[in-house]
Amino acid sequence: MSRPSLDHREVNLRRDGQSRADQLAVEEPLEIRIDGRSLAVLMRTPGYDEDLTVGFLLTEGVIDGLDDVSALASCGDALRTNGNNVMQVKLAAGASADPSRFERAQRDLYTASGCGLCGKATIDRVFQRLPSRTPSEHDGRPSLPLDLDLACTLPDALRLAQPLFDLTGGTHAAGAFDAEGRLLLSREDVGRHNAVDKVIGALLRPPYSKDPPLDVVLVVSSRAGFxxxxxxxxxxxxxxxxxxxxxxxxxxxxxxxxxxLLSFVRGGSANLHVGEP
Incomplete structure (x- = not known):
């Protein structure tokens, strides 16, 4: 049974000092365990935890795709004090045979949480994991896969698919759109990175099974951070x-x-980031 994504709490209104019930987005820890070993604890909004886990494992380099996962199971802790806030992951034989994946992911997660991306060596390791892109024919650099005017409308389309934000004002959203500007799916979370991982995980899993999602545009309600x-x-x-x-x-x-990358989309204008850095 999935845990609720919002809760009702008593708050004081600044205007008149009266108390009333308000709706707040839920934030709870999710521990991810790989073959019984704890990898990470994510602070997330409950819901779509399987998607979040798969997307997180892919983007952290623990898996290369859904074929590396043989089983996913949500459970509580041993004392049953933590609801279903533990995700047990069993890796497929080929993936689990490489222990360096786990250790590398743990090291990178520790580095990122402890001091950010500290130093050139850490950043270089990130770059090494990223795929290269095919330049467009007309100018030798990657280009948007859809019309710029259409692209500028997608954040507004994503905004219409944020019911939890409408109720709480406390969540980010990520959405996957096709080249025609149609919304395939969206996910919300208190963390923008979690919302992104939820979309990535959902696209990897049925019924989408897009690995990789080469024909899909990702739209995020936040800034474009690293x-x-x-x-x-x-x-x-x-x-x-x-x-x-x-x-x-x-x-x-x-x-x-x-x-x-198309950032700072406002009223039909945006910043397009392409070309050499």
Missing amino acids: EVVQKAAIAGFSALITVGAATTLADELARTVGLP
């Missing part, structure tokens, strides 16, 4: 569109790996 660009590039999206602006490192990464 982590979001990294996940979009690793998953293999044809382009990334974000409501907020891009950071310097996100711009560099998108240009380096040839991922077309």
Whole structure:
């Protein structure tokens, strides 16, 4: 049974000081265990935990695709104090035979959580995991796979698919769109990176089974930070569109790996990040 994504809490209104019930987005820990070993604890909004787990494992380099996963099971902790906030993952024989995947992912996760992406060596390791892109024929650089005017409408289309945000105002969203601008699926979460991983995981799993999603555009309701660009590039999206602006490192990464990035989409205008960094 899935856990609720929102909760009702008493809050004080600043206008009159009166208490009333408000709806808040739920944030709870999800521990991911690989073959019985704890890999990470994610602070996420419950719901689509299987999608989140698969997407997270792909973007962290633990798996190369869904074929590397033989079983997923949601459970509680031994004392049953943690609901269904533990995801047990059993890797397929070929994937589990390589212990370096687990250790490398643990090391990179520790580095990222402890001090961010510290130093050139860490950033270089990230770049090495990313696929290269095929330049377009007309100018030798990657281009958006859909019309620019259409691309600028997709954040508004994603906004219409955010019921949890409508109720709480406390979640980000990520959505997968085809080249015609049709929304394939969307996911919400208190963490933008979690919403992205949920979309990636959903696309890997039936009924979509898009591995990689080369014909799919990822749209995110947040800024374009390094982590979001990294996940979009690793998953293999044809382009990334974000409501907020891009950071310097996100711009560099998108240009380096040839991922077309459209950021700061507002009222029909946007920043297009393509070409050499």
